Amino acid sequence: MQYDSRLMLDEIQKKREKMIETANRKGFTNDDTIRYSQELDQLIYEYQCLFSNKREDEMRLNFRQMMFIIPQVQVLA
Numbered sequence: 001m002q003y004d005s006r007l008m009l010d011e012i013q014k015k016r017e018k019m020i021e022t023a024n025r026k027g028f029t030n031d032d033t034i035r036y037s038q039e040l041d042q043l044i045y046e047y048q049c050l051f052s053n054k055r056e057d058e059m060r061l062n063f064r065q066m067m068f069i070i071p072q073v074q075v076l077a
Helices: 005-026 031-050 056-068
Strands: none
Touching: 005 031
8 A cells, every 4th residue: 555645644634633623622631632642643653654764854844844734722721
């Protein structure tokens, strides 16, 4: 099976957004938030494993680009 790094980064972004949305609605220690966080960790790990043979600069650029489009987490007091 062939993986596309851009598609995987999109999947990571969607999972991150879902985690942030859930954390804002239900709290950072909510079971759903924790589950999304763990799923996000797994996706990032898989991405790193699959694309570790690529040039490091390309990977850094992809992650850097992804970081700029992540919404800021709003901490509810």
